[in-house]
Amino acid sequence: MSTDHGHRPSSRESILAATAEHLRGGGTISLDSAARAAGVTKPGLMYHFGTKEELMSALLDHLMSRYEVDLRRRLAGTDEEADVASVDVRTRLRAYVDWVCETSYDVTDLVIFTDPRLRESLTRRWSERLEPWLAIPTGTPEEEHARLLAARLMADGLWLDEASGVLPLPRAKKRAVGDVALDLIGAAR
Structure with missing residues (x-):
């Protein structure tokens, strides 16, 4: 079955938005629940x-596209x-x-962790x-690579901490950790 349905993007996008909202509300995702x-x-x-794999992959791309728009806005002095x-x-x-x-x-x-069969x-x-x-x-260089990687892993940890809701930090503490990561990058705020 082909899934190239570019002629009905609003239905596709509204399904993805509703599926994301269902997941956000604590629901599990199946074709029926979506x-x-x-x-x-x-x-x-x-x-x-x-x-379900096509749905979940599209949901992931839906989220990532939103992320990338925001990330691109943060590329100071770079052609969009x-x-x-x-x-x-x-x-x-x-x-x-x-x-x-x-x-x-x-x-x-x-979303990548919601179904063990689709995780890979x-x-x-x-x-x-x-x-x-x-x-x-x-x-x-190895030392620079280690600093850049440590900064990235710090940001990954902040993201995972908040998304999982395990021990979310107040915004000021989150920013303070981010500033340490920026220092490691050599790009202080």
Whole structure:
């Protein structure tokens, strides 16, 4: 079954938005629950997403596209159409740290962990989308590589902490940790 349904983007987008809201509200995702949340029939949902994996992958892309718009706005002095991978690593990581520190997250952001059977494919897709933002170039001196990686992992931890709701930090503490990460990058705020 083909899932290229570009002629009905509003239905597709509204289904994804309703599915994300259902997940945010503590619901689990199945084709049935997503259809109910979107107010469509299961066959109506399957017109756009033939399998749960297609639905979850599209939901991940829906979230990532929103993230990337916000991340791109943070690339100071960079052409908005520039290939992200061509932007200096410090500029990319600074944008990532700032984005993590200034954005709110919830359980919906953990979409890659919602179904153990899909975790591998969703994690692979997540990595593909984030790699251009987070990749540290080959040949970066070891000490600098370690600092850049530590800054990225600090931001990852802030993101996961807030999205999971385990021990969320007040905004000021979150920003303070982000400032330490920026110091490691060599790009103080």
